[in-house]
Amino acid sequence: MKKIIFGIAFILFFSFMVITAINMRPFGEPTFSEMDDYFIKNAQVxxxxxxxxxxIVFDYRGFDTLGEATVLxxxxxxxxxxxRRVSR
Amino acid sequence: MNSFVEIVHIFTLTIMIIAALLAVIFKKLLPSVIALSVASLLLSLEFYLLHAPDVAIAEAAIGAGLTMAIFIFAIRGTR
Amino acid sequence: MKQMSKIVRTITNLVYGFIIIFGFYVIVHGHLTPGGGFQGGAIVASAFALLLVSYGSLITKKFLKKDFLSIMESSGLTMFIVLAFLGLGITFFYNFLANIGGWFGNTPVIGPNPGDINTGGVIPLMNIAVGLEVLSALGVIVLLMASGAEFTKKKENS
Known part of the structure; x- marks a missing residue:
């Protein structure tokens, strides 16, 4: 019984993933590209x-780097x- | 895309999947860790082939260097 | 943890200085070539891990102090936050040194070019700060893991 439930759930999840992968945009063509064009054109200036x-990492999106450093x-x-007992 | 680059992609990904399977299959601990290191190094090569050298440097230093060192310390400590 | 064989120790003596210098190169040239603070710090920390694997933690502890690395990590994070707050006249994380001349303020040539190290504004300083922080953070992690394994083994044997 448990194996049947697991099999049905696996088939549902796998078919969902396959349908999503088929319907994705083609490789290398992002859907929203206005921000990318702005960065590529104006970042050096x-x-x-x-x-x-x-x-981008240290200037436009500096908050991400701050969060990463805080996590570390x-x-x-x-x-x-x-x-603390070992290190002394 | 160039056909040589495609062949290198397919080769890298195939060996990466084989190495990841070997990391699960091996019974001894040290060969398993070395297989995981090979998978991580090939993942770094794949990032470099996809024109992302930043991620490739970080993956090669952390995934293949520091993680393997920490695993080897743990294996030596428990033996 | 015992030392490894003489071959491994000789190769480590030859190589680890070059790895550390390459890591600092990646950190300092972060605004011109691929890489940056995080990647360069990870490379330097992997050199520390090489030392720990080949020499064992008892010998490495003599010249890789935990307290020094800890202080350097805190100062790196503090330097990063202070650099972020210095641009607060306009916004948080404002690049207040770019394109005004002086320190790191040269205007770069637009388009693909080999690059000038004296450009970039705040970005090289932030690279150095994050590089110091990541270097010492990963170094502390590897050092404490190695000495922890040593401690557990000694306790089991006695």
């Missing part, structure tokens, strides 16, 4: 950096608190 990826800091705080 506005920030002065040649690498557009770095200018929290992980290190947790590990230092876990190994």
């Amino acid at each position: 506005e920030t002065g950096a040649n690498n557009v990826v770095t200018s 800091f929290t992980a290190v705080v947790g590990i230092v608190a876990l190994f």
